[in-house]
Amino acid sequence: MRIATYEQEGKQSFGVVIGDAIVDLGRRIGDKYNGVLELLRAEALAEVAEVIADASADVKLDKVKLLRPVPFPEKIFCVGVNYTNRNAEYKDGSDAPKYPSIFVRTPDSLVGHGAQIVRPPESEQLDYEGEIVIIIGKSGRRIKKENVREHIAGLTIMNEGTIRDWLRHAKFNVTQGKNFASTGAIGPWMVTTEEFPDFGKISLETRVNGEVRQYDSTENMVFDFEYLLPYLSTFMELKPGDVIATGTPTGAGTFFDPPKWLVPGDVVEVEVGGIGTLRNTVGDEKN
Numbered sequence: 001m002r003i004a005t006y007e008q009e010g011k012q013s014f015g016v017v018i019g020d021a022i023v024d025l026g027r028r029i030g031d032k033y034n035g036v037l038e039l040l041r042a043e044a045l046a047e048v049a050e051v052i053a054d055a056s057a058d059v060k061l062d063k064v065k066l067l068r069p070v071p072f073p074e075k076i077f078c079v080g081v082n083y084t085n086r087n088a089e090y091k092d093g094s095d096a097p098k099y100p101s102i103f104v105r106t107p108d109s110l111v112g113h114g115a116q117i118v119r120p121p122e123s124e125q126l127d128y129e130g131e132i133v134i135i136i137g138k139s140g141r142r143i144k145k146e147n148v149r150e151h152i153a154g155l156t157i158m159n160e161g162t163i164r165d166w167l168r169h170a171k172f173n174v175t176q177g178k179n180f181a182s183t184g185a186i187g188p189w190m191v192t193t194e195e196f197p198d199f200g201k202i203s204l205e206t207r208v209n210g211e212v213r214q215y216d217s218t219e220n221m222v223f224d225f226e227y228l229l230p231y232l233s234t235f236m237e238l239k240p241g242d243v244i245a246t247g248t249p250t251g252a253g254t255f256f257d258p259p260k261w262l263v264p265g266d267v268v269e270v271e272v273g274g275i276g277t278l279r280n281t282v283g284d285e286k287n
Contacts, residue, residue, distance in 0.1 A: 004189035006064040021057030036070050040137050040153050040240035067112040069156050069190040073241045076105040082247025084220045100223045109179045113188030113278050118285040120180050125164035126262040129248035130206030130214050130270035133158045135190050136242040143233040145226045154190040157270050157278040158245045164254050185280045199225045203273040216249035
């Protein structure tokens, strides 16, 4: 199933995307669940499948504004340097990482599919990073590798946009450059796990104005899904709705010579096999 959060005529709802239309869950089970986060907390995806079995679509996709699939997750984890050739891209002579680099983002640093990502007035170094994203469906602490799948509700896509020069304001700190408002995007929807029989063979491609900048597969991850969930849940309980962006392949704009920063008018598309395409335009932040 493809589960989306959306806005229609100023009203927010959530539903299942079928073809080019949406079956509105808000009008069917909204008295029990206020949105996707509450749905995941109740572990009610099986109920959704029953609800939509004989349902007709309520609204066309092109008539709604897609929002973040989980509008306000408790936690958004991001994994750095997680494809096999990424470490060499830094050209710093360091060894391959023994453990994943982890940082966090805030919800408001991300917009939904179709919305504009913005370049802040403080910097021209707005960069793109296409990523495959895990959405947690079942709470867990010290999750075992063999139980990882049962804790994942589904997958989505992120353009983990970055303000590059603000990553270097402190010796060990990337938080500032990763959390400027509306500099990244997530969506267009969450695709539930039954659509992915093998997490190890999912493709990702990032395009800027139609030019392919990044292409890779989860086959080449250093720390795969079966590693990341046990690792993260060692120090913090993972909860329904939590988001884990699993890293970006080589080819981000900062590594070109000269760098290829995003500018107003650019169109960024991140396409992931089995999910679809997250598409956003770029604009300047309006003061």
